[in-house]
Amino acid sequence: MARDLLSDALTDLRADAVVTGHFTLTAPWSIRKGAVSGAPFRTCKGQPVYIIVQGQPPVRLEPGDFVLLPHGDEHILCSSPDLPPVDFDALMAAQGMRPRFDTPLEFSAGGGGARSDLYTGIVLYQHSARNPLFSVLPPIIHVSAHDPAVAPWLANTLQSFIEESMRCQPGWAVAAARLADVLFVQLLRAHLVPSADRAGWLRGLLDPHIGQAIALIYRYPQREWTVDALAAAVGMSRSRFSARFTELVGQTPIGHLTAYRMYRASLELTGGRRRLIDIAESVGYSSEKAFTRAFRRWSGLPPSRYARERMAALRAR
Incomplete structure (x- = not known):
């Protein structure tokens, strides 16, 4: 695995x-x-x-x-x-x-x-x-x-x-x-x-239960994941799962989920081929407003400006 x-x-x-x-x-x-x-x-x-x-x-x-x-x-x-x-x-x-x-x-x-x-x-x-x-x-x-x-x-x-x-x-x-x-x-x-004994995201990835949860997040970032849902999906109690995930990964399950969603969205934004609402929905947000707020917290920029600056930087290379 x-x-x-x-x-x-x-x-x-x-x-x-x-x-x-x-x-x-x-x-x-x-x-x-x-x-x-x-x-x-x-x-x-x-x-x-x-x-x-x-x-x-x-x-x-x-x-x-x-x-x-x-x-x-x-x-x-x-x-x-x-x-x-x-x-x-x-x-x-x-x-x-x-x-x-x-x-x-x-x-x-x-x-x-x-x-x-x-x-x-x-x-x-x-x-x-x-x-x-x-x-x-x-x-x-x-x-x-x-x-x-x-x-x-x-x-x-x-x-x-x-x-x-x-x-x-x-x-x-x-x-x-x-x-x-x-x-x-x-x-x-x-x-x-x-x-694989090193601390951090990789250590979580190679753990039998936490690795499954990370895989679910990466494969299906659009799903309405909660800590309860992730814990149930890998056969752990909510409290044990949350503590184990945070210990190994260094982030809470929802913190890691949000960071990965924003990373995936940033790739789509730079491609410039999809509507903002489609990108938002592909990473689990039902409204542009909620997605824009989360993306600004993650990157420091609203999605449209982030996309413009990234594409300008790529063209300048």
Whole structure:
């Protein structure tokens, strides 16, 4: 059941765009990358690379390993952790370069010693901060190339991703985004399933009873769920269910239901193809007024303004 529920939770994850790059780096070198509104992942060939996120121990990235930064935190990439870093934007500016969505970024830097080929991608997801999945992810996920939880074909998928992004053949942007989805899901599976003892939403998802309740919420957000109805659906008393759900998930059942409804609604709003009342009803609200009030509490904006600002941001990419 855990893997089926995990699939349900990952269903809404779709990459909007991918920024890719190939950096040829020769030791000694150290680069500071600022925070981004996306999920960067890294892999390398040649010499190992170190990745340092503030508050976390340095991670040594061996050739063929993967590192994912789900929250896009600032980090340092280097050939050795004791080197002072150079700002990435300043390094690119010195070479007359800037990141672009329509062209992969390629550049070289370093002191001329041992070579590392670093392949990078920044996967941009709509509303990632609001997706329940992201709330349980750590700042950095490191998956070894030899990890048995990694599917054997993942390396081939990564190679395909690199080739698609660097060749820029017709349709490469769509192909790279879809391959990024596959990579992202595989990396999450490799990380999430072995670490199910961690507190939060995932811990609730993998609990036999609370997981069923979460699955019902995700599959049928339009239903008129109450704590009593959810508890009865999973065979628990109201008080025991409510206490167990809050303990594991960190939210009350109705709080989690509301947050998920608003997240689903935000995806529909950005699509711009449905009437507001239809979106409201699809997530359990019988009136636009009630839905608008709940959505404003969740996002800080009324639905119409939220949709305009999100679509404008996507067009600007």
